Amino acid sequence: DQQVKQNSPSLSVQEGRISILNCDYTNSMFDYFLWYKKYPAEGPTFLISISSIKDKNEDGRFTVFLNKSAKHLSLHIVPSQPGDSAVYFCAGQNSGGSNYKLTFGKGTLLTVNP
Amino acid sequence: KAGVTQTPRYLIKTRGQQVTLSCSPISGHRSVSWYQQTPGQGLQFLFEYFSETQRNKGNFPGRFSGRQFSNSRSEMNVSTLELGDSALYLCASSLPGSENIQYFGAGTRLSVL
Numbered sequence: 283d284q285q286v287k288q289n290s291p292s293l294s295v296q297e298g299r300i301s302i303l304n305c306d307y308t309n310s311m312f313d314y315f316l317w318y319k320k321y322p323a324e325g326p327t328f329l330i331s332i333s334s335i336k337d338k339n340e341d342g343r344f345t346v347f348l349n350k351s352a353k354h355l356s357l358h359i360v361p362s363q364p365g366d367s368a369v370y371f372c373a374g375q376n377s378g379g380s381n382y383k384l385t386f387g388k389g390t391l392l393t394v395n396p
Numbered sequence: 397k398a399g400v401t402q403t404p405r406y407l408i409k410t411r412g413q414q415v416t417l418s419c420s421p422i423s424g425h426r427s428v429s430w431y432q433q434t435p436g437q438g439l440q441f442l443f444e445y446f447s448e449t450q451r452n453k454g455n456f457p458g459r460f461s462g463r464q465f466s467n468s469r470s471e472m473n474v475s476t477l478e479l480g481d482s483a484l485y486l487c488a489s490s491l492p493g494s495e496n497i498q499y500f501g502a503g504t505r506l507s508v509l
Binding site for chain 2: 316323324325326327331371373375377380381382384385386387388389
């Protein structure tokens with residue numbers, strides 16, 4: 283049972299435009315969500331996170347939106363840069379009881395074209 | 397500040413052997429988690445250690461085990477290797493009080509022949 287789904291395996295965007303990466307989840311116990319970026323031959327790099335008590339969190343060019351009723355979150359990158367080309371993973375967490383296990387989606391490959 | 401360090405970066409083993417992977421967390425981080433990444437299953441949680449105790453465990457067979465030392469360094473062991481254990485093994489650490497956010501190492505690529 284895939285609790286976190288990233289339905290778009292890939293996304294291609296022009297430099298300077300907005301990139302929108304989507305993620306759906308089924309586990310209503312998730313109370314924290316994170317986005318990671320991964321380059322080949324490297325480990326995932328933390329990008330941005332959001333608590334379930336919020337609906338938006340912004341950090342520079344990156345903004346994460348959470349719609350709890352729809353069990354949906356999205357990552358917006360504005361403006362997109364060629365260096366943003368990587369695989370993006372979203373992850374959910376049910377941190378009650380000191381359980382910080384991350385449940386990941388399968389990832390979306392973002393390509394930003396110059 | 398040094399990041400999470402995993403050794404070795406690459407490993408080749410044969411079926412039936414056992415393997416030990418090492419992880420040094422970021423200085424000051426006390427929680428260490430391990431994940432397995434495969435093309436079919438994606439990133440899956442193996443276990444988490446905190447203060448030398450296994451705090452959480454994923455759905456992996458008992459052949460997968462780990463431990464944590466008093467300096468927060470962690471090792472993961474896989475016994476009786478199977479072909480399906482070929483994967484990228486990732487270690488992540490987090491800071492006390494901010495354990496939601498995990499910082500990953502570059503991983504150990506294990507190939508089982």
